[in-house]
Amino acid sequence: MNWQLILMTGLLSAGVLTGCGGGSSGSSESATPTFTTKAALGESLFSDVNLSLNRTQACSTCHNPDAGFVDNRTGSDGLVRATSLGDDSASLGDRNAPSAAYANQTPEFSNGTRTRFNSQQSDYSGYLGGQFHDGRASTLQDQAAGPLVNSIEMGMPDKASVVDRLLENADYVASFKLLYGDTVFDDTDTAYNALTESIAAFEDTDTFAPFDSKYDRYIAGDTSIYDPLDKATLGKALFFSQQFTNCATCHQLKSQGSAKETFSGYEYHNIGVPVNADVRADNGSADDYVDTGLQTNNTAVTADSERGKYKVPSLRNVAVTGPYMHNGVFRDLDTVIRFYDHFLTGSTNSLNPETGVAWADPEVSDTISTTELQDGSTLTDDDVDALVCFLRTLTDARYESLLPDDGLCD
Template identity: 35%
Template sequence: MRNRRQRLLAVLCACLLLLSGVGAGAASAAGAPTTADDTETNAAPQVQQTDEADNGTDGLPVEPPTRAHPGYEYIERENDTEAKIELGKQLYLDPRISQTGTISCNTCHNVMDPGGHDGRPTAMGVHGQTGPVNSPTVWNSGFHHTQFWDGRADTLAEQAQGPLVADVEMGMPDTGAVLERLRSMDGYVEAYQEVYGDQADVENPEDIITLERTVDAIAAYERTLVTPNSPYDQYVQGDADALSEQQLDGMETFEELGCTSCHSGPMFSGQWDEPESGNGVYQPNPTYPNNEQCSEYVDEYGLMENPGRMGVTDDSADQYLYKVPTLRNVEYTAPYTHTGNVRTLEEMIRLMGACQLNEDLSDEEVQDIRAFLTSLSGEHPEQEMPMLPGPSGESVIPADSGVNPSETGGQATEMQEAESTEMQDTEMQDDGSGGIIEDTPGFTMGLTVVALAVALATALIARTRRFE
């Protein structure tokens, strides 16, 4: 597995071809990325510069592709005090700032889960409504240049504003309604005063509790959600035994195939230096839609049903472009890709080989790469559920908060309508022996016929007796 001269030669040839796309790659890095074209001529991925590994790697059996995780200190901000982080944590975990009082930031980006997400194909918000794309992991999100799959937010604070008022997420009518709820709870007023009291009139809740401070606190907490000291990090820092032979083979294969052209840097996302800069790193998915295997994946997983970054920029050149996701803790973040339809890591590796590298990967290559990717799972910071501030003498959730939007003139989602139909068509009946049988439309019709027959017979008997 170590001596891959033929593969290396192929990669060198590919690199020569990629040189013709350097100009387009530079434009992409500057904010005008190339798109997934139906032809393979212009579909070469943007080559990201791979930063050098930490010093002290000369004695390692295989040269690592990048440095170790830089840790929380790299993104920590001077004014991210313990009090602000704790306030941000309360806000992050509080479902009462959603319209129904049921959805928090943590609902979709679960810090009690090693994947830092909800494990669903797409997130479910208030009233069971679902969004269009898979929820990204919150772990290490503070290292990203932009947020969301389409990069529509530059910073963590800006990202936190969107879900609050999104009708398929937390569903608040406007940000003013969010602030009104927070201001109604004395505990939050006191917490904001402690953190931001030197910046405003502490006697007036409307002055101390603002949207800017709310998302600032949430962002401060999210920056602490880092996962360093993975086996890969230990290896880069000089522990030659931290990775298994298969993981080392996978790391070589990962590099030789060209995976690091997109998944570079210590976050394996192409973005980490100058975090929250707004200079997003995007790639088309798929890059090779005409690859025979990729075309099957496109149909099976709906890869080209979402416009990608074009939905933000309204530029056709950005169609099907998405932010390069981190591979940190990727073994825990299934289901995969922006559609959330790929169920296993092995399948995702095959999909990336076909659609992004134009390669039909062997079973051995898939298993080796999978083994390497598991080495990127780090140590999660301990999380304890905080006590949330209580309401000030009355409920902060309106009595009609549980009303479905379809009952108030809104539109139910297709999934809601399908689930409603399924519930109507499929009822649970007692089978008479303590078990449960599933009722079907045919079974229901049969019961109806029997009931009508019995009713008719009863009526005839009664009529006969009347004439006797």
């Protein structure tokens, strides 16, 4: 289903093309507000390219609703880019755009503890939650405020410039006043906060977290989902095993069998991810630049013990939202599983299957979560396939058509 086409059709039928990339001249207020809820207003704002400097990029550009809410734009090589291209059609970031799907399930950034399930490890104590890979935005609204005025993303010079773009659109003006009061545009910060609150309200809807994958249907009672002879069934057993894998240690939030499992405990870890050399070559980073993860942009974190740590992502839709890791360094889910396995004594996965050579060194080597990474048993090729097949069952129903048609899980 083409989400963007549906949205555009709805806007055209309502006579409000200006709300989604059209742009109206002047700031006359429409007689009747078009958007009567904050979520509906946020839905339009989320897809409005007029909120970027060159009017080419919206939130939905890097979080495409048709592609698991990730950036699925391709580069000159025909492959999905590891990092996103900015509104200026030249700037490239250093990190892979995380999926906005299920982001509304992420707790606010904090320092605390959490209970682990199906793990031989003790409960976790440390930083938790927040938005972005490093938790620097505590909430959805905080996150929505950043890309608009980021020079290598949507590129607007300041909040006032963003508000000016809102004022170009009569439907926005009327709707903002209905939802936030007649004086909402009297102060730039008030108007900008209303904008980000609306986007957050949209991101907090079931559109972003439907919980309707095969796994969810199984939890709801459809026992036919996991046939005893299917690879996915073996993969599920391995995933939740305390003895054979360490997957659940970081990727299980609730007790097994609970509804609305997000497959992330929102912990922070350094798992030894190497530099994405291609990204660094493309974005012009200095030769000595080191992305220290949690410590780089999150002003609440200064301890060197947090260097190189990133938030554990949800595995929802993971099979259709590559490339993987915070910098997009791995393209295949199979590679990611083999990367984890190579930390185990006796692993046969000593080579990166995408390069054919040994795994590159970690970008930050002194804070690696070796206790978690070295827990479990080595995997066979069949085990890897089984885990891939299980992870594919975590795909939302509307994205199942995006799954590889490779016969692996037949």
